[in-house]
Amino acid sequence: MSNPTTPSGGAKGPSPVAMIALLLFLLAAVADQTLFSEPYFARKYVDLKSNERIQARHTGADGESRTAWLEPTDQKIVSGEWKPVEGVDPVKWTTRPAVTEKEYEAVQAELAANPGTAPTRTLEASPIDTLGVWVAAFLTLAIFSFLWRDNPVYKVAESLLVGVSAGYWMVNGFWTALVPKLIAPLAPGFTQSNLLPDLQASSTPGLDFALALVPLTLGFLLLWRLAPRGGWISVWPLAFIIGTTAGLKVISSVEADLLPQSLEAMKPLVVFSPQADDAAKLGFDFWMSLSSLVGVVGVLSVLVYFFFSVEHKGAVGKTARVGIWFLMITFGSAFGLTVMGRITLLSQRFEFLFTDWLRIG
Amino acid sequence: MTDQTPHIGPVRRLLVRLGDIDRRWIYLSMALAVAIPMLTGLSFPETPGKMSSATFDAIESVPAGAKVLFSFDYDPASEGELQPMANAFVHHCAARGHKMAFMALWPLGKQMAEATIDSILLANHPQYRYGEDYVQLGYMPGFETVIKGLTTNFASQYPLDVRGTPIGNIPLMSDVKTLQDFDLIVTVSAGYAGAKEWVQYAKSTYPDAYVLAAGSTGVQANQLFPYYPTQMEGLLAAVKGAAEYETLVAAAYPPPAHPERLEEGRRRMGPQFVAHLLMIGLIVLGNASMFAARGMKGGRR
Amino acid sequence: MFKRGIPIAILSLTGTLLVAAHFSPMTQSWGEVVLNWFSVVAAITAILGAGNLLLVNLEKISSRRPGWAYSAITIAAFAAMLVFGFLKIGAVPNPQNPTVYFAGDYETRESAYGWMYEYVMSPLTATMFALLAFYVASAAFRAFRAKNIEANILLVTAFIILLARTYAAELLTGWVPKDSAFFFVRLDAMSTGVIEHVATAGMRAITIGIALGALATSLRFMLGIDKSYLPRS
Incomplete structure (x- = not known):
């Protein structure tokens, strides 16, 4: 997650500013909802x-x-x-x-x-949901306030995000993975009567129990990292994590990327395709041929550029330079698309403020 | 400092000054570039491009009533770009009568799927019954290992749905042994783990078992281009892809209720237009300012 | 041996087992077991992260370091989420087993956890990322300089993409017929050309490069050549 916090003079310690801002905001919410039969702001x-x-x-x-x-x-x-x-x-x-x-x-x-x-x-x-929209609007504005400068209201919102996210991931991991995959095999009876009533009895409970001890141990060793001493033991589960990733990558890098992508780059350079006026006749297809040529030259020249073990001089240097141009176009396209994405995210937040909260536009 | 330079025109002086402008003016211009078109309702017609049409065709290529696995691999941070795609994908599949299973490789993906089920699937297609026509499997930690696991034994990764029902007891899932029992996989993806991993661990191992379609954020789209169309039949890139695909889906299958929920992508193209022009303007101005200051005493850079 | 031998053995064994699982149906179920363990360990890493966060912030509070009140807010929010989530506060009963309290779904919008997600976590996450639109605008003004050929190529490509992926393409070059000999001056055709041919070629080379790198690194790990993950001493 990006953390745009920069060290600044403001917001050294607890400040009443954020609390006052939130209080004013909530007061406005209550006033808007109670004083007017037709509230000006959101009502859910x-x-x-x-x-x-x-x-x-x-x-x-x-x-x-x-x-x-x-x-x-x-x-x-x-x-x-x-x-x-x-x-x-x-x-x-x-x-x-x-x-x-x-x-x-x-x-x-x-x-x-x-x-x-x-x-x-x-x-x-629904008052609770209406309040929710106000809280969400406050937090949205609080984050945007960072654009003006670092301030206590932003800091409060940021701290809240860190805490809530950590809690969310922990709870989610517990119910989705730990309960069915760890607690269920270790304590099937308890799980069945308290957590997952529909859980079916396993045909091999002993084996399941034994197998579940492995991730339990690995997880325990992983958490040992938090202990003041002996944190090195967490290298065991780390080795397991790296081993799993490496074992999968060995296959996938060859099967999904290396072979199919190399094949895709090897296209016939001179392409003949059916003519527009007579489909039975094949004619030279300039654009398809150009496309193939660009594809081959692009892949080869960029790969040459990546070869750092050869000095980039003479023919190699010239090819590598073409490779750089291809890379620049690639990065230009990536930049354009990234800018596009960032703006969309902003639109979505403005839509929330205008439509859900302010009810304009 | 600039005043000592003898021949400097007012335009050049302005450009040089502009170089030192407070960043907050730039922020304000960006805010206005997005807000004004939004409030004035600026919108444009969309002409679907090749990739979006291919994505539409990919979904159409699967026979009606087929089994579709949706993987919601994103979180609210990318909602602006990806939710319109998710909405259109789900509506398209429902209009084709496909059976849908929803899963997520991102913790918050489950919530995104839940929202889509409520606002699109059930709002527009109330005949969809839980367990028979759609099922929510939720999030599973493990990134690409989850995908790999699904290809050999579906129930080993997802023993239960979110309601705690063993998947063998769910009518829709009872004959699903592996991932290959699905006809179509749709991933709406913001990064790792997501579309790339679906190509690497599912589609590349079983290229003929299913059709793979992906909706991608702009940031990630470049990485996926090489896979299209051989290793990924459909690919929507950024909000433009969403808007184009929405146009195709809404034309072919007009949503019976809440049509505005299938216009989110197109609605965002208005602000997008102005903001893109602003970006180009900023780059040009920034460069003009640099050239204006070049060679001047005390000039920047 | 505990610090080096066993971890190397664990790594090689898991890696080899997964490779073997890919090629033989006999070892497939072993692979499944390993992947299942991975799921559990991955969930536990979330606990590790949370534990770390807790320690750092508690330390900040107890030593009254500047900004400790913010740490208190973080911990309070974290604790609230744990209570809401683990105790399933406000969760609706599971329709199939309405009498088993903990069988209910804790994430629906009726629950406290669901409320926190919808009105606190989701807007905060989304707005954090929306800030990037402002930063990218500021960076474009300050840092995107047409200094040399390479920078110019990048700039022109970015302009084509930015224009072509909005209605600007239609306004500027929409008058050029699509089937004319000059169709390639149309911005949408240029953008398609750039994306589908040139950028794809560049990205393809990068993908091949990354694949070679990943293959080599994975093998180095599995063969015990790369030991960078092991503790020193």
């Missing part, structure tokens, strides 16, 4: 969706009984194939997918047009 809407599951049991032809949590309207229950389990309370909860202001207004208009009918969807303003 959600679709309240209620969910319900009841536990049901099904006894198959073989007499085997299975239970599952189903919607009360599920065809299996309606048909009587599955019977609700008695004495088990249904579980209810609400999800709140976001909807646009337009959708909200459409539903309101529909309700106003047909008074007395039950609404098909329950759309309502």
